[in-house]
Amino acid sequence: MEEKSITPEGIINQAMGMNMAFTGAEFPVEIFPSKIQRIIHEVYECQSYPIDYTAASILTAIAAGIGNTHLIQMKQGWVESAILFVALVGRPGANKSHPLSFAMKPFINFDYQQNLEFGKLYAKYEQEISMSKKERLDAGVQEFPQEPIRKRFLVSDITPEGLSYIHAQNRRGLCLWSDEISAWFKNFNRYNNGSEEQFWLSVFSAKPVISDRKNAKSSVFITRPFIPVIGTIQKNILNDLAKGDRSSNGFIDRILFVMPQIQRKARWNDKDTPDNLESEWHSLMSRLINLDCSFDENGEIQPSIVTLSDEAYRLLLEWQHQNADQCDILSSDTLMGIYCKLEVYIIRFCLVIQMSRWLCGECGKDQVDVESVRRAILLTEYFKQTATRVQNQINESSLSSQQQSVVRLLPELFTTAEGIEIAAEQGMKERAFKEFLSKNTGNLFRKEKHGEYRKV
Template sequence: MFPIKLFPDPVARFVHETSAAIGCDESMVALPVLSALGSAIGTTRAITLKPGWLEPPVIWACVIARSGTMKSPAHDAALQPLRDMQDRRFCEYEAARADYNSAIESYENEASARRRGPVARPAPKKPEAPVCIRHLVSDATVEALAPILANNPRGVLLARDELAGWIKGFNQYKSRGGADAQHWLELWRAGTLTVDRKTGDARTIHVRRAAVSVCGTIQPGVFAASMTGEHFESGLAARLLIAHPPEAIKRWSTRSASSAVRAGYANTAAALLALEHVAGEHGPDPVKLTLTPDALLGWGEWYDAHARRIAEAGADREAAALAKLEAYAARFALVFTLIENANAREVGADAIRRGCALADWFAGEAMRVYGLLGEDEESRELRQLTEWITRKGGAVTPRDLTRNLRAYPTANEAEAALEGMVKAGLGTWEHAGHGGGVGRPTRRFILTGGRADETPPETPADGAGADEIPENPKENRNCVGVGSVGAPESARSVGAWGEV
């Protein structure tokens, strides 16, 4: 279960009500919310962990889910405030562009008259072209991003409903001799971006602090096929926060998040977008938030425990993901602090605890998903069958398999599959009888720890759980310990990772 109680209000309430209204897991809303709010802050703020170690609120987040699981509505809801603001910015730009066109026409006429006139007159001042303020982009090429970032020192959010093209693009650009992959790693750390172009007015574009947050979705099989060994070696995979939430059976509902909750989230995004840089020697610089003494103590304790976890990691890819979560723990704490108080100048112990706990959750989720990527065919089939039985309520008959799963077309194959699960200790047989008729009694397989007497998990019906609002994290600040958040649920639908 996604630990939404770690989030501050009003964001926690927005995620809870929106996911309940859509009928999806809370992580599907929470991940793009994190990226959106981190991008809204942009390079105006950074957290100082010690001299020389600054972390910007750049967040790359990806929801892994099949089609039809409501991932797109969740993605859209999380981005709505930024899209509304971007629409306003485009309107302002079009108006400014119209004024500029009129001004440039007057300038050219005046300059022409001055050249023809017998009396020398002061040269007219050439109008400056307006700049379009950008919050969102969809083009993932660095060549397209460079001029946008040069005009928008705050940074932008790359928001794509399907991230497959962005992930696959790293290989494509490298094969053409480009350096997009290396540039993107700089964008994650709000580092320096220098791009030399063959065309355009500015042949060299240099951005001191170039920041791009990322959010989107991808289907499980596509993720498995796209996330190659090269992406793990380059560090892309380690920087990508992932969640593969459990699927629920959809039910029609007329529910929606309340207008007050939506307004609260929109106001939070607006407050973060209003933050400004401080003037630096070479251009805009971030306001640097420091840790309170208690926060520094809590950070040190988590850092040491996390370092031991990295050292004990069983594979290089796991160690790399854990290493990047060091940065994310601090970034989460920064975002949480500014949600609660946009004028904050320090990060407190409570924000550090919650940021570290959220990083622990993402660590568990990454390890679980990486395990899915490394499955052999036999293990994958067994897991998929287990997950399908779980969705059916924890109890099935061989006939259920033959009628619903193409992998088991005959009764003998279904019986053998379930018998294999019994031998593996995953369940037991139960004789269900035959209702007083003739013939062999029906056997039913009961999954160990299953819910044989319950119905499959469903999304809440209209009005169900409407009053179940997450508790305010401020009221539970002493109840959330670092590392206390358990690993996510693993229930998934059969076939989701069929292309691994």
Template sequence: MDGIKISLHDANCKIKRERISNFPIEVFPPFVQDVIIEMYENGNYNMDYFAGGILSSFASSIGNKYHIRKDITWSENTSLWIVMIGWSGQNKSAPQKLAYRSIKDKQSEFEKEYKTALESYDSSLDEVKPLRKKLYTTESTFESLLKMHHDNPHGITVIPDEFKTFVDGLVGYNGASRRSSYLSVWDGAPLSLDRKEAESAFIEKPCVNIIGGIQDDVIASLKSKDTKDGFFERMLFVIPQKMEKRYVSDTPIDEHLLSVFQTKMKGFLEEMLDGDLYNDIPLSKNANVRLNKELNSHVEPSNKDRNVSGILSKLDRYMLRLALIMEVADCYFNDRVINEVSLSSMEKAILLKNYFYSNALQINDIMEQSYETNTPNGKVYSILKAIGKETFTSKEFIQVAKELHHIGRSRSYELLSISKLTQELGKGQYRSKIDCD
């Protein structure tokens, strides 16, 4: 790995995965790397999907147990919003289910405990009603999510069956959008809920993870609904280098290795659920210097491109979250005490950041292309980019519209009249409102 010493084991795993995946699985503890490769080779699992699922499950398990603090003004929890991108039938769900098995098993335990406690509960005795503790939910309103988080301050994970359904569902029956509420959740800002139809709830330090899957052609359709609020910039996209269907291996899965993996994942979760919450972990001096260097490397590309700026501003924060996850996981699997986030963990976080940054640019290109092809404003946007001038004539617009989108004269004038991206200056003269540089 760049910037740090790499073991022979990590080097071998890196060589194996580079043939078929860009996901830097060498950031994980060696044992986890072995499981990922085993399930790829003999379980027919996509390496990116399984690695992304494990990363998400680590984040969910840690929850609010630990926070990372850069300085007195900047701290982060372990919240990750991961979206698996792939063709239909790419088996995105099975690797995720295996990665989350310990969390789902634990929730089943909580459910049994709740039912047992409810059977002995007597409201007439002025007893405290048992809490229904949840670690994850597949479908809920934002109000329900907040109530679940209130009952479990450790954190909650949203695992929608389809990510598109989740995004569409953010607009409620009354037309109000909950996107802004989720943005506040991602930021870790305190949240309160006071509504007649729901119990009051206050979350001082929300920690909500999201993991879901969507087809690559479907996510492009969401561009037309994007309100430029930074919602999609908060997503960490997992995109396999190779999506083709693979032949089933004749070699059976190493069941012992898988059993040990599940035992260790269960132990990791149990340790994270035990003890106090909100333990602040500082950066080591070297980790802080390395982070500052990487943050500074984002300045120039951010100043050159607005879309890049939106992506990198979120990844700036994700680097801290990823470094914390790497440190906590490494300490657990290597039986070390957590004191500070090391330089090694920060280097691993940067490798992950680079992976997610590359994927974000790829998704942005896909969404831009779909937006420019399939929506009125998108068509105008692409025409104005092609014209490349601040002021232009209707004749120029009509000519480029015909070349790019095979649009006739009448439709071109219609687009000019309805678009908010142009301003009429006079007869046949217009000004572009987009950056033409």
């Protein structure tokens, strides 16, 4: 890959990134502009919010703020939006929810104010609708009053039917914020046996959504849905994600997992959060929230198309070729699915990162430059590692106690003969161990050479 040029911005970001590394953070915080890095660092220092969770929440918040206002064009006819499905994984008490609330606070404030405004407009609408035609004429109001629309960014526990209806009123997009994301996928198909999971698979790909509502004269038709998802999940229930068809239809491959390896219980301290920190974050997000949107005569949003510079496109192409080379030698279909979905995500990351740099006044937003692609590569490699770790966690949790003991006792690098001996000590016969080893090569183990394996 190309050697990265030295810039003042790069030096600042590298210094900030090194500082983060000493805190045990794995998330590549240097993908963000220095202003956002400072916010992440300050809430860690003062509130003990884990850096990985705060950074991922901020990334998702920026994506939600972009909505359908901007799309990135990879090729003619191939555009991607900033839709992300993110899960913050950790044990109970790992302080996952607070960073998420901090990142989403600008949307909460916006939605609250819009709800107050909607209440006033709806009261006026009810008053006008109760008037006779003559009374409306005398009062100078519309002959046929229009029901007001509530503008919003956030939704929580909601059915696809209800979500489609709200989305139709908010074409720019919505964000599903589920504090316990397990409630999101556990509720799939709770009211029917058909389509909720398929609905979300379509949303991820921004395919048109058609919803036929009961007692409605017309269907809800959303030409380009935009609904990113974020929430928290405990490590011990990760296995629920792989139940049903979710592991075979690619659903789980679409989730970006944030799971720090080191999870220490937060310690209280006497450092106060700077007074301007929250307002600085709100100010940045307000710039996104207040972005002007153009609409056509049918009320459809007309997004701005962000292209890639020639240099950025070449670097992205180079990364994809390297990723494809890795896919060619993978023995695990599970990892293959993850690597393939990340080829979609890296394009979306380019858009989110470019827009975050624009928010902070570091660049324009009409074209993705090579610096944003470099940062997107860093972020993609991070999610590649966390996805592999989550898959291993799921695989291990589905093992018998005997198999778990064998995996735990195996050294990082072992021969077949050594594995047979360790398995025998746990009461597992040679043939059973060899079958277990063969079945899990590519998931729990990687074959280094003939007769030699490494634990993943």
